[in-house]
Amino acid sequence: MNPRPNDEPSLLGMCLVTGADGFIGSHLVELLVARGCRVRALAQYNSFNHWGWLESLTCLPQVEVVSGDIRDPHFCHRMMEGVDVVFHLAALIAIPYSYVAPDSYVETNVRGTLNVCQAARAVGVRRLVHTSTSEVYGTARYVPIDEAHPLQPQSPYSASKVGADAIALSFHSSFGLPVTVARPFNTYGPRQSARAVIPTVISQVAAGCRVLKLGDLRPTRDFNYVEDTCRGLLALAQCDAAVGEVVNIGSNYEISIGDTVRLILELMGAEVEVQQEDERLRPPQSEVFRLWCDNRKIERLTGFRPRVDLREGLQRTIAWFTDPVNLQRYKPHQYNV
Numbered sequence: 381m382n383p384r385p386n387d388e389p390s391l392l393g394m395c396l397v398t399g400a401d402g403f404i405g406s407h408l409v410e411l412l413v414a415r416g417c418r419v420r421a422l423a424q425y426n427s428f429n430h431w432g433w434l435e436s437l438t439c440l441p442q443v444e445v446v447s448g449d450i451r452d453p454h455f456c457h458r459m460m461e462g463v464d465v466v467f468h469l470a471a472l473i474a475i476p477y478s479y480v481a482p483d484s485y486v487e488t489n490v491r492g493t494l495n496v497c498q499a500a501r502a503v504g505v506r507r508l509v510h511t512s513t514s515e516v517y518g519t520a521r522y523v524p525i526d527e528a529h530p531l532q533p534q535s536p537y538s539a540s541k542v543g544a545d546a547i548a549l550s551f552h553s554s555f556g557l558p559v560t561v562a563r564p565f566n567t568y569g570p571r572q573s574a575r576a577v578i579p580t581v582i583s584q585v586a587a588g589c590r591v592l593k594l595g596d597l598r599p600t601r602d603f604n605y606v607e608d609t610c611r612g613l614l615a616l617a618q619c620d621a622a623v624g625e626v627v628n629i630g631s632n633y634e635i636s637i638g639d640t641v642r643l644i645l646e647l648m649g650a651e652v653e654v655q656q657e658d659e660r661l662r663p664p665q666s667e668v669f670r671l672w673c674d675n676r677k678i679e680r681l682t683g684f685r686p687r688v689d690l691r692e693g694l695q696r697t698i699a700w701f702t703d704p705v706n707l708q709r710y711k712p713h714q715y716n717v
């Protein structure tokens with residue numbers, strides 16, 4: 381008998397996606413709908429609404445869009461009614477902004493996660509997949525980074541995610557809530573905010589910019605195409621052995637920011653001068669200089685493997701960003717900490 385692939389359609393029942401109007405959340409809703417799930421999509425109407433993306437989903441009978449704030453515990457209890465599986469992605473994610481307003485990161489990411497866990501416990505959900513981030517590992521002490529790597533939060537953002545992860549895991553150990561903490565490495569693809577490095581490069585080049593001003597080109601990242609990240613989240617939600625576990629999702633391919641930019645320029649056939657500007661550097665103690673994902677745990681638990689390599693993923697991302705309709709709506713963003 382052939383083993384059943386981990387990401388075949390399954391009956392997850394009613395799925396709640398918090399952060400459904402965010403980058404990864406929006407793609408996850410699409411994947412869940414494609415797999416025949418019913419989805420309650422929590423949106424704040426502050427990030428993706430300008431794409432008209434959410435409006436196009438509201439007409440689908442499988443999707444119910446709700447609007448609210450995870451900082452409100454009463455709202456969290458209401459949104460959890462009738463939910464079987466929770467994908468918790470709502471969070472503040474911009475690292476530079478966390479230097480400016482660390483308190484709001486604690487409020488949304490830590491307190492908000494606590495509210496989600498409490499509501500999930502009250503309802504007795506079958507599974508909660510809490511989305512963490514590779515940032516919690518800080519600059520790699522060894523590579524590739526497995527789940528046993530020490531946690532070294534280097535920004536208020538990553539500190540808030542360490543706190544959120546601990547809250548989620550404590551609800552498993554204390555109350556038996558079936559929690560999995562997923563740690564995606566850097567995710568990229570269509571609809572990503574122009575604040576991240578890949579869309580900022582593509583959109584500036586597409587807008588005809590001749591000089592790209594970036595921060596430090598030396599740090600490395602493990603870039604994961606958004607469809608693969610979402611497939612990984614779905615695989616974890618379907619895997620009983622992942623309950624109570626922390627699990628990385630990445631591509632297991634390390635590349636520097638400079639080489640990533642060069643690859644984008646090559647794929648776009650663009651001749652652009654790349655300048656490294658000191659004032660765009662993050663505080664040295666805060667910049668994560670090396671990330672490279674050890675993917676072996678998710679593969680062992682679920683059979684998951686990424687399908688889209690960096691070249692292919694960048695080609696798809698470039699095609700999306702350079703589509704005239706999207707280009708018109710997208711505002712190139714000059715990186716500034």
Ligand SMILES: Cc1cn([C@H]2C[C@H](O)[C@@H](COP(=O)(O)OP(=O)(O)O[C@H]3O[C@H](C)C(=O)[C@H](O)[C@H]3O)O2)c(=O)[nH]c1=O
Nearest residue numbers: 473513515565566575576577580594595596599637715
């Ligand atoms: C936007 C930008 C970035 N950079 C540098 C700064 C970093 O060394 C690297 C990647 O930056 P980016 O902001 O794309 O991604 P991360 O700082 O790794 O953080 C992102 O990925 C993790 C997993 C999350 O969890 C964060 O929420 C998410 O924002 O490129 C530049 O040099 N110039 C630029 O214009």
